[in-house]
Amino acid sequence: MARxxxxxxxxxxxxxxxxxxxxxxxxxxxxxxEKSTVFPSELxxxxxxxxxxxYRPNHNTFKMHVDNRSRIMASSNSKSTNQTARKIFKIxx
Numbered sequence: 001m002a003r004x005x006x007x008x009x010x011x012x013x014x015x016x017x018x019x020x021x022x023x024x025x026x027x028x029x030x031x032x033x034e035k036s037t038v039f040p041s042e043l044x045x046x047x048x049x050x051x052x053x054x055y056r057p058n059h060n061t062f063k064m065h066v067d068n069r070s071r072i073m074a075s076s077n078s079k080s081t082n083q084t085a086r087k088i089f090k091i092x093x
Contacts, residue, residue, distance in 0.1 A: 014045035018052065028052065043071045043084045050075075054091050 015029035028048050032041050053062050074080050075088035
């Protein structure tokens with residue numbers, strides 16, 4: 001069951017969840033820093049998801065659904081100016 005995002009000021013966050021056989025098996029979330037913008041926040045959640053997958057057995061087989069292709073593109077560039085994107089690249093070069 002997905003939660004409705006809280007749209008009150010200061011209540012936005014980043015998150016990912018893991019479904020195993022259509023069952024919610026794991027979730028991660030964090031509250032955004034007041035100065036955070038959308039792209040770095042989404043990239044942080046993407047990084048946490050990639051780390052989660054990399055520590056799982058058989059991590060070579062997984063599906064990740066994202067709503068913004070730019071974070072995938074940034075993390076596939078070894079010369080990205082974004083530190084989080086470079087960390088993701090090092091996990092899955």
